Amino acid sequence: MQLSKEWYKEWFNTPFYHILYKHRDEQEAREFIHNLAKKLHFxxxxxxxxxxxGRGRHAxxxxxxxxDVLGVDLSRQNIAYAKQLERPRLCFAVHDMRLPYDFEAFxxxxxxxxxxxYFESDDENYRVVDAIAKKLKPGGQAVIDFLNPVYVMAHLKEEEEKHEEGITFFIRRLIDNGFVVKCIRFHYEGQDFEFFERVRLxxxxxxxxxxxxxxxxxxxxxxxxxxxxxxEKSSPRMVMHLKK
Incomplete structure (x- = not known):
């Protein structure tokens, strides 16, 4: 299994990523943000x-x-797509989430x-949290929405097939050295493809x-x-609410 350390650059920048996940639940996303708005008192x-x-759906x-929302993502393709949503008080930019966004506080x-x-070392992953803290105003709030590893370990679906836009995606999941890994294979226009997702638990x-x-x-x-x-045992997510 040849997995790139920067798998997110390879996979998120392909059109196949968005084909596979085209049916993400928009109503769920809308209701999630509405629930946060009430809890956090926007x-x-x-x-x-x-x-x-990503492509800006939560933004x-x-x-x-x-x-007033700024959405940032490492994927230039995602940001190019998200810019179609831009309007007054909503904009998008390419940015690495490990680095503080220096232009303003939030x-x-x-x-x-x-x-x-997504990153190989705990230090790199910590840099995301540190960047969040540095981007917040004093008293500012943050939300990190992450999978619940206890739930994932107990409910891992090891193999799955999905059919989207004439493509059959063969998906295999495994736990490897503290990461949950998803291998995605498919055949398209005479060529075999293989991509990975890898998230630290x-x-x-x-x-x-x-x-x-x-x-x-x-x-x-x-x-x-x-x-x-x-x-811990029954919740699918860990939606963590933080304050600076």
Missing amino acids: TAGQKALDLAC LHLWNEGL DYVFNLFTSFG FYLDDFQQFFRKAGLSLQNVWGDYALSDYE
């Missing part, structure tokens, strides 16, 4: 950073809730839909160490997008 005109924003919902920083744990205690080091205080942990209470 005020019109507050500034928000959507860190690793748009944040904007609809009254925030009332909120969001890192959603398991956009964390950080537990809540691991995040707590990162947060303390970065000067962030954990306020709440929710277990799903309805913001139900987190239960």
